[in-house]
Amino acid sequence: MxxxxxxxxxxxxxxxxxxxxxxxxxxxxxxxxxxxxxxxxxxxxxxxxxxxxxxxxxxxxxxxxxxxxxxxxxTGFQNEDQLVAAGRGHIEALCRDVGWPISLVTRVGTRMMVRDSTHKMTSLTFSHYYPGYTLPIAECATGKVYLAFCDEEERNAIVEGWKAIETEASNMGLLLLSDDYMLRKIRHDGYALQVRNVYNADPGKTSSIAVPLFDGDDRLIGALGLIYFVSAMSSAEAAERYLGALQATARAIRGSLIDLAGGALGDAEAAE
CATH class of the missing domain: 1.10.10.10 (Winged helix-like DNA-binding domain superfamily/Winged helix DNA-binding domain)
Structure with missing residues (x-):
């Protein structure tokens, strides 16, 4: 090897x-x-x-x-179409309210993948992040909040993935998890920050704040992120201004997922 x-x-x-x-x-x-x-x-x-x-x-x-x-x-992969369907209206509403672009993100291996975003809705962005765009899980706010809230078995699988690829980003991830202080703090605060994103389309120009996304069974399914210009505000200001709105949107998306699941169950019962 x-x-x-x-x-x-x-x-x-x-x-x-x-x-x-x-x-x-x-x-x-x-x-x-x-x-x-x-x-x-x-x-x-x-x-x-x-x-x-x-x-x-x-x-x-x-x-x-x-x-x-x-x-x-x-083939055989269960995608996140339901999450996009449940979340689209909510992230559009949040984007109109705050002005900054919002992203729905899920984990794929050792990276976080954009499933939907509102970058095209606002001028407060340097780049339009399309569905499928990925970032190293330990180098973005959505990834950090995901690491903090996922269960130990999933976190261990991510660590094994890092050990296999041996990149600068994976080494940073291993360093991040060498001490659980940051993850404990994220769980306590309920959100994660990434100051001056390095691995995106505009390195060093944006920062982000993210909260976890759960389904109706309280299973972690992804994260909700807000991206803003580094020059616009500090991370503390971003949390003070937008954390409440992000958390409210995450709860609304969870509610829509429950409604969608209930509708699908009703359709199935009617078909029988």
Missing amino acids: ERGVPIRAISRGLAVLAAINRDGPISMMGIARAAEVPYPTACRIVQTLQHEGLIEKEPARKRYRVTSLVKTLS
């Missing part, structure tokens, strides 16, 4: 596929940089993915994009 990764070739292949899926259409040099693999390795992996039909080259440009075949990789 190289650097603790059981099969390095598979790890690199997945990184290349993720880079093309996230940033494509993308050049070969861009793939190598985004996936953090040597250029010759990126070339061989791209050829393999083309052979398998998962990616294709654009006819007029030397850029690569995923094909519809990648959708087959998600």
